[in-house]
Every structure is written in structure tokens, then in C-alpha cells.
Amino acid sequence: MKVAVVGAGPAGVRAVEALLAAGIRPVWIDEAMDGGGRIYQRPPTGMRRDARTLYGFEAARATALHAALDAAKPRADWRPETLAWNIRPGRQQLHTLSAGTHGVVEYDAAILCTGAMDRVVPVKGWTLPGVTTMGGAQIALKSQGCGIGQRVAFLGSGPLLWLVAYQYAKAGAQVAAVLDTTPFAAKAAAAPGMLRGPATFAKGLYYIGWLRAHGVRIAEGVTPLAIEGEGSVSGIRWRDAKGAEHHADCDAVGIGWGLKPEAQLADLAGVPFNFDALQHNWVPRRDAAGRTPVGGIYLAGDGSGIGGAEVAELAGARAALALLEDAGRKVETAALDRRLEKLARFRSALEKAFPFPAHLAAGLPDDAIFCRCENLTVGELRATTAGPQIPAPEVNRAKAISRAGMGRCQGRVCGAAAAEILAARLGCGVAEVGRLRGQAPVKPIPLTAPPLVTTP
Template sequence: MSIVIVGAGPAGTRAAEVLVGAGVQPIVIDEAPDNGGRIYQRQPNGFHRTARALYGFEAKKARAIHEAFDKLRTSIDFRPRTLAWNLRPGVIDTICDGKASAMPFAQTILCTGAMDRVIPLPGWTLPGVFTLGGSQISLKAQGCAIGARVAFLGTGPLLYLVAYQYARAGAQVAVVLDTTPFATKAAQAFGLMRGGATFAKGLYYIAWLRAHGIPIFEGVTPLAIGGDGQVESLSWRDMNGNMHEVTADAVAVGFGLKPEAQLADLAGVPFDFDPVQHNWVPRKDRSGQTSVEGVFLAGDGNGIRGADLAEAAGARAAWAVLAARGLAVDARAVAHLDATLGAGATFRAALERAFPFPAKLAADMADDTILCRCEVITAGELRAAAKEALATLPPSEVNRAKALTRVGMGRCQGRVCGAAAAEILATTLSCPIEQVGRLRGQPPVKPIPILPAEAA
């Protein structure tokens, strides 16, 4: 039976490398046309920008991942443009170029990555609003900006990185709005310094933006994205209560990252709430092995830790797979990986505390704001349903609220609105966010094409 690696980013590449080194040929699948993941996404054929232009300070790491994968191509069964849309015992259901197939496995390493967390605000459904990750993909994979004058809103290291990348690429950055106050970040300075070069690069991005006259506001409260049929402006309130507005034809927004853990959910892996990340994360041991036989996890899909630790986690999970198959394991390599992962945990915890998810912003969302864009459900409709049902059928967790209102029942399966919906529900019910739970994964985890019989 096969070993299937889902995802060919940093974690998947290093997992495949360990397996091939042990004489095992894994199947590696990825939605993208090639490897690299989102952070090291390769440019399309016909594009010839340098690695430095594409990846900046991460060019050396990107080249290393690409070169490692290129060396593996003849030793693995690589299947690009392949979406894993369901996972059942021993089988991953996939679709590639419109053709579905069932892929049996003995072991699978899920390296499914992460996505932006979004907090809806008035106007967020206007054309011209993108996530930070989507904005970065546009720049890397298509070689274009999302607008000529772009405003950046959110919190977390990715906010400053993407703003910097856009400014360096020649786009006009109208403003960078960070919901986290400076004092919150400063309080984590000691832990952040444990990040070494990573922390230094973050400081550089901010300093570069300021030096080039790009306005940065911290501790803001976003109010609305304005426009008639498309983005025209972004308004916010500063820490002193003053109102501001800036003109822009595009807005990039993101409030940290969340694991893309739907396949782990479908496999039956238990989840725990991580109060530091303010995320639900699938449960695994330090090697990446879960309580579900044959299912292993690596990378940001099992908790946000960044690209460097994703590489280590991918290699560590591969060694765990080899041990499960009764094959030889390099104890020194495993010990080194465990030490690397342990050392990185302190920095990651400080980073999450320095850029916390602004839960109150989600909980205080205006009633008329569209919360679930797939089903066009407002925040007020979710609150009203929760209050109305309290006397008879308490919506004690978010999946019951989903049944009552259809929040999270659309094409994205709650991947976009789920985090904010849980915050609204917890506030309405006056209970901890852990108590309302998370939207359970449902197949297909992402939209899939349904072709007529004659086209299939």
C-alpha cells in the first residue's frame, strides 16, 4: 500500500526527501501546478523573474526547496493539479483536471498548509477585496498586483511582508493598518528576539515601509470598505478615537492564519483549542502521528509554526511513517528535528501573543454586516437565531447554529466565516469560545467541478 503526501510545500518536500532516502516511493499530490506551497510558489511557465525578485530574503530557502524537489521528481509519483477533497479510512478522494479518483493509502502525511483568517466588515464583499494570502499569490503566480493603490488591513507578520512585497514590486501602498497596538507587540520583545533572523527581517520590513513614506497605523479599529460596485476607500478609527479614510482601489485583509485541517477532521482526528493561537488544531504527538491509524500531520495544517518549522515537521513525520512500517530510523536525525521543533515553539508562542487574533472585533461586528457571504447571512441574523432558540433548543455550539441559520453551509464550508461566527455566538451566549466549538469538516472540503457525463 502507498504512502500519500498531501501538499508539496516545505513540509511535503522534506517528508518526501526522507522517504526517498529510505528507499520508499511516495505519491505526492498538490492542488498547484508545481511544488513550493504558497510561500515558495513557483512562477508559471513563461515567467522569468529572479528568485530574489519573487521571494526577497527567502530566495535562498525557496531555491533550496525547489532544488530538493527537482531531485526527487524521478523517485516519487508527483501528481500536480490534484485536489484532495475527501478522506475516509484508507482512501483519499481526489480530482485532477475534472477527473475523480480514489487513492488508497497505508499511511498519509497531511501537509495541507494554512489560510488567512478573515473578519468581515461592511464592504468586504466588494470587488477588489482580497486576503493577504490571495494578494501574495497574485504577485507571485500571476505577476500582477490586486490594484494600483492598495490598502493593507489586519494583523500578523504577513501584513507587513505583503505590503513590503507590493511596494517593492512598484504598487502604490496607500496605508498599512494593524489592529494590534504597539504596546502588545513590545511586551513580547524578549520572546520575539528568540526568532533571530526571522525577527530581524520583520523589523526590516516595517522600517523599510516607514522610510519610504508609507503610513502605518497600529491599534486601529476598521470601520468599512467603501465603494459603488468596487473598492474606492477604507475607513478606520485610531487608538484616540479619531476617524480616518483613505482612497484605494483594492484592499488586502488578513488577521493571522488558521490551519487547513479539514482532511484531518474527516479522518476522525480529535481537535484541541489552542488558546495562544486562538485556533482549533488537530491532535498529534511530537512526531506528527495522530490517534487515527495511518494518518500523520506536518506543517501549518496542524498548527501555525511557519515555513522553517514546517520543513522540520515534514521530515519528522516521514521518520514516524518509516517507524510505523518497521523500517530503519536515523535516531540522530530524529533527535535533531525534535530539538529544532522544540526550540521554535518559544518564538512562535511569542509571535502569536504579539499579534493576537482580534476576537472582540469579530464579536462586535455590526448586525447588518454580511457574515457568511456564501449564504448571505448577516451577523444580526446569527445573533437573532441564537437568542430566539435559547429557550427551546439552545445553540450550544456552532454546528447547531449552522443548522438554524445556514452560516457556514456554502461553498467554502465555513473556512472563511467560521472563526468570526464562533466569536459572535460565544458573545451572544456569554460563554467561552472553546465551548461553542468549531464547524465540522464536510466533503468536499473545497468546491469541485461536476461535469456532464459526456464531458467526464
């Protein structure tokens, strides 16, 4: 049986581990130089920073995952620095690119563990040099041992906001401000539900308490007004919950409002999507075990719905067991299913504590840039819904008229905000305007690469 696993983060590692234990040697593809995913990103060889410094409270989990990764590599067909850029479900093929050369991986079944990326709300000035996503700021710290600036402000919401601010402060950076767009009352109301994950909840409280104790400027329930600067970032301006305006000097800003699934391959595989109102994300359809309506396609980890690293590890193993069960193998899944169900209840509370601020995207001024690839303004997108052109009742029609999402990111960055802007303009729910459909290649590839080579 030919099995392909895409991704070597927590979900991919545990999926491969389960397949190897069953005697199946999968083709294992990851875009990075090494596995671990973004959450457990490994530093380059030679960087002398121990696991505790890099991963904090997650050091033991990261070390265990890395050990499993290293044990699995020589037993699998391990292919790092390989981009899976297209999938053809009818032919059971994955198209790849590695070292400038195209390839085709044939499979009988594939487990897609494609992870997630930062979810962004455009802010005036967010295209200035010095502005990066929260995940990008964290990767710079883990993989290169450097920060995105010397005096950094963090703007957004969700657990990653507080974690990255804490990591920067601990590493010696000057944190100018931590600006959370979620009101404190929303988090307090969800606190009883978050007690279902006491260890994770306690870590979050610790990060916030530590930042406060060390004098970091913190504001909750803020409305971002602008990231300021001439040529590069020089400050950030916001309005507090009472309506008063504030400013902080900084030379870099990390932004992010939670995560969104990197689900383009699932889309190209023909997996249908549902709008998850709680996560405020479009997620590919799958059952609790990772099976999709498309035969031979399984999903695990944040690429199938945001759950976090612990859920991803369990879901990776569970998807592999589902694949084995469908192949006629006898497997035991009851314990895994119970753990996943328990963590799902905690995740529900977490999403309620940090809801996506749709109102911020919907309320952007007309002159704000929302699509940085095509340099499109909010006003230009709103204009697609009226006038002499064919009105755009949904986001793909707006894309055809305005070029929104046609740049290098293919809407991965601007798509969520575009849907909110259109929904507000049309007076409907965001689910009604749809989502930007996936296109191959899922990321830019060179036109000059050598022709496709089929590999078993």
C-alpha cells in the same frame, strides 16, 4: 508499503524527500500545477523574475526547496493539479479529482501536509470587488506579477501584513496605508521572546522600518470601520487608538489576521481537535513527531498548527521519520526534535505579539455580512440563539438554523468569525461553541465528473 503524501509545500517536499531516502515511493498529491506551497509559490513558466525579486530574504530557502522538489518529482508518483477531496480512514482511501476525473488512492499510511489559509475578520464592505485576502494579494504578485490594485491598503495583523505591504511597495505599487489592529504595546511586550528567532525578528523590523522610511502611512492599534465604495473599493475608514477617525483613498484592500490550518482532511480522517488558546485556532491533535490518534495518519506543516515555513520543512521530515519508525525502521530524530522545540518557543512569542482580535468579530454590527457565500448578516446569526427557534448553543446548531458555513467555502472563511459572534452573544468562551465540522467534499467538485477509479 503504500504511502500517500498530500501537499507539496515545505512540509510535503521534505516528507517525500525522507521517504524516498528510505526506499519508499509515495503517491504525492498537490492541488496546484507545481509545488512550493503558497509561501514559495512558483511563477508560471516564462515569467522572468529571479528568486531574489520573488522571495526577498527567503530566496535561498525557496531555491533550495524548489531544487529538492524537482529532484523528488521523477522518483515519486507525482500528481499535480489533483484535489484530495475526501478520506476514508477505515478503508485507507483518499478520494481525488484530477482533470475532471475521480480517482481513489489506497494507502497504508498518509502524511497530510495541507497547509493553511488566511484567517479573516469580516469588515463592513469586505464583499466589495477589490477586497482580497493577504495571501491572495501575495499570490497575485508571485504567480502573475500583478497587484490587486494600483493604490492598495492593507488591513489586519501578523507578520504577513508587513511582509505583503513591503513586497507590494518594493514591486512599485502605491501602498495607501498599512493598518495594524494590534496595539504597539502588545508587540513590544512580546519582543524579548521573539529574540529567540533573531533572524526572523530582524526581518520583521526591517520591513516595518523600510515602509516607514519610504513614507508609507502606518497606523497601529486601529479599529476598522468600513471599506467604502459604490460597486468597487474607493477607500477605507478606521478609528485610531485615541478614538479619532481616519480615511484613506484606495482601489483595493488586502485583509488578513494571521493564518488558520486547512485541516478538513484530518477532520474527515477522524482525528480529534483541540482549541489552541494561544493561536486562537482549532488544531488537529498530534504529538511532536506528527503522529495522530488515528493509526496511519500523520500531520505536518501549517495544516496541523501554524508554525511557518521553516517549521513546516522540519516537521515534514519528522513526520516521515515517525512513519518509518512506526514501520520498524531505525531512525535518528534528536537533532530535528531540538530544532523544532526551539522554533516552537519563538512561535509562542510571535502569537503573543499578534493575538487574534476576537473583539472585532464579536463587536460587528447586526447589518454587517459575515458569511458572504450565503449573504448572511451578523444579526441573522445572533438570532439563532433566541426566539421561537431551538436556541443554538454551538456553531453547528447555528449552521443548521441559519445556513452559516453551507456555501462554497463550507465555513473556511466565515467559521472563525461565526464562533466569536456566537460566543459573545452566549456569554461563553469561544472554545465552548465548538467548530464547524468538516464535510466531504472539502472543496466544490463537479457533479458530472466520471466515476471513481481505484489506483494503487
